[in-house]
Amino acid sequence: MTAAAAASPSVAALRARFGNSILRDRVICGDTVVWVAADRAHEVLSWLRDDPGQGFDYLTDLTAVEYRDGELPLEVVYQLRSLARRADLRIKLELDKAQPLEVESVCDLWAGANWLEREVFDMFGVTFRNHPDLRRILMWETYAEGFPLRKDFPLRGHFSRSEQTRQALAANPEAHYSLEELSIAESYRELSVEMRERLGRGERGEVS
């Protein structure tokens, strides 16, 4: 065995700054994983993004894990990357399954977290506080069987196949997933000047 790979220097910086809120850390397959207290997670992530020494400006992925051992807490996982430093860091926070599964949204830090958090909500039932638009994303909006990736969810779902088919056929796709929803018009103001200019003279005419 070679010596275990060294933990990312971010761990020491995190411990120095957040003390007891950094629960533990491990190096797994060369990746540093840091467990953070759930109530301070947003603060920690915000600091990791903004601190000049850290600069984790890119959220590679946001997901969740539930372990087969029912005693273990459910984990929400943030995979961060600093594009400038070419460094990665994985932050995990644990949610006690006996309590309501709630955590602060990070959409305000990384806009790309929007759909990722919706997916975690859809599949695991974790509620993200202050999420701008928290609703199902993979299953349809009126899906009533629960959260499919939870371990207590049967593989074939709770309902009989005929009931699943009936509910699926009764769904109205346009009610929740319209073309307007996909339209770029709503986010027009957030686009860069150059892109606004280009779209403004598009075939859709002046967009205001």
Added chain:
Amino acid sequence: MGLTGPDAGQGVAEVSGESPNWVTARLSDLVNWSRTRSLWPMPFGTACCAIEFMATAAGRYDISRFGMERQGFTPRQADVLICAGRLPFKLAPVIRRVWDQMPQPKWSISMGACASSGGIFDNYAMVQGIDTIIPVDVYVPGCPPRPEGLLYAIFLLQKKIMGESLTDQQLRVERTLGPDGLFRAPALIDEISEPFGNSVHQTRSS
């Protein structure tokens, strides 16, 4: 007696009696033949099988050789719906609407194990065979079927169309969803969706 003549007799009566049938049969053959040679597909490609469908449509296999020149991505100008790939429940109302929008006469091909039976996806998200949602004329086995398999299915469909009768009104009746919002009886859907093969065996909680 339609025909009269100086030597009208048994023979003439025979021709007269047979005549309408003879004409109908030929017309039916002609119409069916032209239908088989101008089947416009509505490709409903949802997964890996759609790649094989694309191969079938592309140069090497060239589906156009059999009258499927135009891939209509509009259901209103299509004759045969080809569901190439697995169908999640979320898409069930979509394929149903596409099918309802297609004008008669119309047929459908279920391409691949997933479209035909749910395949390896015996899980919460997948329709266990598109025939629980829309009527299916030809099933193509395989995961995915090779292009030859799809072409063979098209030949089978052409053969089926050649056997159709113009006077059989039942063939062209729209088969819509029942009052319970289902295409098949609930018991039938449950039965054909039972786990099979190496699929999971588990009890449902309801």
